[in-house]
Amino acid sequence: MSRAFTARLLSPASGAGRGAVLAVIAAMSALSVFTLAGWFGASALSTAWRTDGTNVVTVELPRSTSGSAPADSVPALIEILSHQPGLAEVSLLPAGEATRLMEPWLGNGSDLALSLPVIITLTHSPSVSLEQISQIVHDKAPDAVIEENALWGDRLAMLGTSLQLCAAIATALAAVTCALVLAVSVVTGLAARRRAVVLLHELGATDGLIAGRIALQGGLTALAGALCGASLAFPALVFLFQATAPFRLGAAGTTDTHWPSGLADWAASVVTLPAPLLWTLATLPLLISLSGWIAGQISARLWLRRLP
Amino acid sequence: MIFLENIQLRHGGTRRNPGATILRNVSLSVPDGAFRWLTGPSGAGKSSLLSLLHLSMRPAAGRMEIFGVAPDRASRGRLARMRRRIGLIPQDYRLLGELSVLDNVVLPLRIARQSERDSLREARAILDWLGLDGREDVLPDRLSGGERQRVAIARALVTRPDLLLADEPTNALGEEQARGLIGLFQHLAHSGATVIVATHNATLLRDFPARTFALDGGHIREETPDP
Structure with a gap:
């Protein structure tokens, strides 16, 4: 079946429904951008606290x-x-x-x-x-009293790890929300287009063929929503990164925030974001799209099991 | 080859409260390349029997084989492939209102992943034969009852099915067209396809004599011999 043809026949949601699905996925995608950035921030802090404090000893002579x-x-x-x-x-x-x-x-x-x-x-x-x-x-x-700072380093590292865990849980919840919203959208769409789906089934379309087309639509919808959300969240993330410059650079002695002066400065400041974070954010829409595809496959196949 | 033995078919219902029985102890066999009539009063179970043979319903009890395969033992993928070998002309046509006449007819070929060019050529040829040339781009809602029925016939025939099931296929056709259609069905049967046609039309039954299953109250009351 041609893609345009089945897209018309098997779109998971249409009109206002599709807009709402896109909006929810965009919001979850934006949330994921911030939680992932939080994960990287907590990871960096945890590492710094662990390495900076572990080998320092304080000797007190009364x-x-x-x-x-x-x-x-x-x-x-x-x-x-x-x-x-x-x-x-x-x-x-x-x-x-x-x-x-x-x-x-x-x-x-x-x-x-x-x-x-x-x-x-x-x-x-x-x-x-x-x-x-x-x-x-x-x-x-x-x-003399001897105190090793490693104890505090370990405690701070544990705090950093728990912050990372919170960020990971928030990201996972956002991904699950995206998948659930798409699954509900697919099932609603299938129920609304039951007649067409049943006819395709009667004409010999396999579950894999129907679910594949529906999942493709789900994946594309998720990709569009994720790209929108990530695009909206990214400038805010760059702004927040600049705002935390004194905190990040404090050890090097810099305590003032240097705000980029123009658009070109702001664009250049993007490359100051950690490379692993940039890569993760670049793959985020693809991961959300994949979760949409999987949600489409599973929900469509479960729904199709009702048919003989 | 179609083989049914003591088939029971129920409609709706739940495990605790089984639905109404539509077919009771239906047994029949139809060899490859045979033409059969299916008659009976309204509500006798003709459409349900055709749905069962089309693998669109599951029997509650009994043994069934189509193309030498027991559907209850076949995988869902195999059932889908079996359905592609069956052409169904439903009484309610079941056309998709959002698709043009041509798209409706070409649908089974697209599902079977035939090349788009060949599919369109075959669909146009059969629409021409059924007198629907020039109506390819029209939506079904804009067609008359007879035209819609011909679109449903075209969709069932376009795949050259091994088993053709027709539920009152001549209802909305003129006498000449009806006779031409049954003539085509018999020609298909001579070519090796199995054809089962449900009808009330006594004239057709008389003019195209063939073995007939008479359904009444959900079971086969009578099976006339080959003429």
């Missing part, structure tokens, strides 16, 4: 009750740690910086009645364990 630092032990300890193989970036947190960090909880640093500990931070390679570092530090400063 001050004496008079508030004086253990003057002899600190430089010696830094010297020892700096020359240990597998340890790097051993640095003393300046007292002013420590006071500034504690300000939100303890008030102005100059008024502090509490003596803050001396803090040394260092990073270590995976070959050096926390126990080895602890032994080195405690030999020189028995009352």
Whole structure:
């Protein structure tokens, strides 16, 4: 059967019904664009938190009750740690910086009645364990407190993973909604065109032939809706990506948002999106189209089983 | 070859509440290349028997074989291929109103995936033979009853079926056309096709003598011998 001929005879929905189906698929497609972007964002954050925090160790050396630092032990300890193989970036947190960090909880640093500990931070390679570092530090400063940031890194990574899971679930729900809407549309269309479908069946059309034509229409409808939704969502995604620039680039020291000045700038900023995200967004309409085709096949074949 | 044994056919109903029985213990056999009449009063079950033979209904009980195949054991794909070998001229024509006369006639050939060019040529030839030349692009709603019946006949014959089932095919035709059509059916039977024609027309039954199944109340009351 020619495609135009069967498209006329077996279109899953027509008129207002088809418009509503397209609108729902477009909305679900736009939602998927944002949830997928969220998935990639959460993945990047999770990776950053895990790698940045895992190998950092903080050593706290309590001050004496008079508030004086253990003057002899600190430089010696830094010297020892700096020359240990597998340890790097051993640095003393300046007292002013420590006071500034504690300000939100303890008030102005100059008024502090509490003596803050001396803090040394260092990073270590995976070959050096926390126990080895602890032994080195405690030999020189028995009352030192050693804290590994990996614990926080792991917790943040877990948070990132749960955010990814939420995004994946939202994407899956959007895909299921698309498939269900198309399935309902196909069944409604078949019921409305029952006479034509029954006649094709009586003339010897196989279930595969009828379902194939219906699924093709379903797939094309889903593709059209997905392309509309993705096209509408993409500029908003680029805008949001630009808005999060200070957050993403904070580690590099950039804290100001640099908004593109013209259309060409905006177009150029598209390439700053991560390549895996761009590829995923490019395949999204095809995946939604495939889900529409599958929904068309399954719902049409189930409906046709009613016929002898 | 058609073979039915103790066939029962019910219409509608559910498992708990079976529907009305339309055919009761119907047994018949028709060899390849035979022409048979099917007669009986209105409501006797003629159309239902033709629907059963067209594989559009499933029997509730009994044994049935068409083209040497038991439909209840055939896959859905096989049943579809069997239906392509059967031409049905329904009493209500069953034309698709949104398709032109030509598209209606060419439909079975498109389903059988014949080439578009050959399909159109064959469809036009049969429409010419049935006096519908020049009406190819008209929608069925704009045709007279007789013309619609001829379109349904053309659609059933265009595939050159091995089994032709005709339900009152001459109702809306003039006497000459009716006689010409039955003559064609008998010619098809001589060429090897099996033809079963349901009719009330006593003149045709008299002028074209053939073995006849007389249905009444859902069972075969009488089977006349070959003339």
